[in-house]
Every structure is written in C-alpha cells, then in structure tokens.
Amino acid sequence: MSESCAIVVMGVSGRMGRMLVQTVQDNPKTHLCGAVERPGHDWIGRDLGAALGGAATGVVVTDDPAEALEGADAVIDFTAPAATVALAKLAADKGVVHVIGTTGMTEADIAAVDAVTDRGVVVRAGNMSLGVNLLVQLTKQVAAALDEDYDIEVIEGHHRHKVDAPSGTALMLGQAAADGRGVDLDEASDRGRDGITGPRERGKIGFHAIRGGDIIGEHDVLFAADGERITLRHVASDRSVFARGAVKAALWGRGKESGHYSMLDVLGLG
Numbered sequence: 001m002s003e004s005c006a007i008v009v010m011g012v013s014g015r016m017g018r019m020l021v022q023t024v025q026d027n028p029k030t031h032l033c034g035a036v037e038r039p040g041h042d043w044i045g046r047d048l049g050a051a052l053g054g055a056a057t058g059v060v061v062t063d064d065p066a067e068a069l070e071g072a073d074a075v076i077d078f079t080a081p082a083a084t085v086a087l088a089k090l091a092a093d094k095g096v097v098h099v100i101g102t103t104g105m106t107e108a109d110i111a112a113v114d115a116v117t118d119r120g121v122v123v124r125a126g127n128m129s130l131g132v133n134l135l136v137q138l139t140k141q142v143a144a145a146l147d148e149d150y151d152i153e154v155i156e157g158h159h160r161h162k163v164d165a166p167s168g169t170a171l172m173l174g175q176a177a178a179d180g181r182g183v184d185l186d187e188a189s190d191r192g193r194d195g196i197t198g199p200r201e202r203g204k205i206g207f208h209a210i211r212g213g214d215i216i217g218e219h220d221v222l223f224a225a226d227g228e229r230i231t232l233r234h235v236a237s238d239r240s241v242f243a244r245g246a247v248k249a250a251l252w253g254r255g256k257e258s259g260h261y262s263m264l265d266v267l268g269l270g
C-alpha cells in the first residue's frame with residue numbers, strides 16, 4: 001500500500017465533485033488519480049484543472065469509470081443512484097474502496113450495493129459530516145429517553161437543485177429516532193402532510209422538506225410534548241464538512257475487510 005491514498009472523484013463537475021477535488025488535493029495523505037463525468041459531458045477528454053478554470057493537474061476527465069479506477073485505492077461518489085449502483089460492482093471487482101454519498105437510493109438500489117460487499121469495501125452515509133453523525137447518536141438517545149407523549153418531527157431544508165426528499169440525512173435521523181423508540185420506521189413514518197389529515201397520530205415520526213435558494217443543508221429533530229419542546233439542530237454552512245468526511249472514509253476503508261460500513265463506523269460512533 002503506497003503512502004498517499006490514490007482517489008478517484010466521480011461526478012467531478014458537480015457541487016460535491018468540485019469540493020471533493022479541492023479536499024483531496026489539500027489533504028497531505030491523499031492525491032487525485034482520476035476524475036469521472038457522465039458520457040456526453042463537455043469536460044470529457046479535458047485536463048481537470050483546466051476544466052475547473054485553473055492550472056493543469058495531469059488528470060484527464062473520463063467517462064469510463066473502469067479506466068479511472070485502474071491503480072486507485074478509493075473512489076468517492078456523490079452522484080445519482082443509477083451511477084452509484086453501476087459503480088459499486090466495478091469498484092468491488094477492482095478492489096477499490098467505494099465511498100458513497102449519493103442519496104435518493106431505493107431499497108432495491110441499496111440491496112444492489114449490499115450484494116457486492118461480500119468482496120468489496122463500501123462506506124455509505126446520507127451525510128458524511130461529523131456533526132450530523134453525532135446528531136444521529138443524540139437523536140437516538142433522546143428518543144429512547146422520551147415516550148410517545150413527545151411527538152417527533154424531522155424537518156430538513158436544502159437548495160432548490162436537490163432532487164430527492166426526504167433528504168438522506170432526514171432518513172438517518174428518522175431511523176435513529178425509530179431505533180431509540182424501538183419502532184419500525186416504515187410503519188411510523190408520516191411524510192409531508194397535506195389536506196384534511198386529521199389529528200396527529202400518536203407515535204408517528206413526521207418528515208417535512210423545505211427547498212429554496214442556496215441552503216446547503218439544515219436538519220431539525222423536534223420532540224414536542226404538552227408544555228415543552230426540544231429541538232436538536234444541525235446546520236451545514238459549507239460543503240467541505242461532507243467532503244472532509246468522505247476523504248476520511250476513503251482513508252479509513254483502505255485495507256478493511258469487505259463489508260458495508262457507515263460513517264458511524266469510520267468515526268467510531270457505532
């Protein structure tokens with residue numbers, strides 16, 4: 001294993017892709033060895049540095065993940081579910097750690113990723129920031145301490161370009177609340193009320209999504225009872241928190257036994 005971790009960034013022109021390039025380049029323990037965009041993208045065949053409007057990096061953007069993964073230690077993937085599912089098999093077959101930040105994945109998508117973890121190392125989380133992963137643990141603790149007199153609502157806000165709801169983070173927080181309370185999230189979920197909904201059903205975990213402007217990512221978990229409310233809140237003010245977590249996951253995953261890991265494993269919070 002070489003000293004510096006060789007990392008490929010998938011979806012390199014995206015909001016997270018650009019932030020990941022900078023974070024990988026700034027980290028003394030990592031270097032960028034590949035950059036991938038979807039077929040037809042106008043960056044294909046160009047030097048990544050030049051495409052980003054700076055100095056040449058020697059890394060040429062490709063639409064062929066197999067080519068990019070040659071000699072890589074890890075690939076960091078914040079793209080879209082179909083791209084992530086296809087990449088999971090390739091990364092596992094090539095022995096490359098697959099760090100997945102992509103959200104909006106269906107149960108079938110997650111099962112497809114899970115299927116490669118007999119031979120591949122996957123680290124997947126709907127949010128890679130330290131703060132949110134701590135909030136997940138706090139949410140579980142608070143939900144375990146309170147009974148159903150405390151109504152739980154997860155409220156999230158993101159930029160206008162986000163395509164999935166509830167956010168991956170909201171689902172992590174909802175799962176933590178359900179785990180703390182000892183209930184099944186699928187049965188307890190109440191998503192996006194609208195119309196004559198009737199009174200709130202006891203024990204439900206509500207989800208609400210705000211979309212607007214350039215909000216990077218805001219999550220509240222509300223515990224509301226008669227006479228008092230508790231709100232647990234995380235606000236991301238810079239995408240670097242996600243990128244730093246992803247790079248940490250790539251470094252952590254090197255040399256690990258095959259398996260499907262989360263950021264709680266990486267951060268030692270599991």
Ligand SMILES: NC(=O)C1=CN([C@@H]2O[C@H](COP(=O)(O)OP(=O)(O)OC[C@H]3O[C@@H](n4cnc5c(N)ncnc54)[C@H](OP(=O)(O)O)[C@@H]3O)[C@@H](O)[C@H]2O)C=CC1
Binds near residue numbers: 016039104
């Ligand atoms: N887990 C976490 O901590 C975080 C997760 N996310 C998640 O990451 C994902 C990306 O977010 P964001 O960066 O804002 O989105 P963007 O749309 O800005 O970026 C996604 C990039 O992936 C590219 N892409 C899509 N399909 C492919 C493919 N087959 N091969 C290569 N590249 C592809 C897109 O290209 P094109 O636009 O040309 O299709 C785009 O450049 C979302 O699911 C988001 O929820 C975001 C932040 C933090």
Ligand SMILES: O=C(O)C1=N[C@H](C(=O)O)C[C@H](O)C1
Binds near residue numbers: 103162166167169170
């Ligand atoms: O799409 C985003 O931007 C983000 N997505 C993740 C999510 O779905 O929770 C994480 C972060 O909140 C930003």
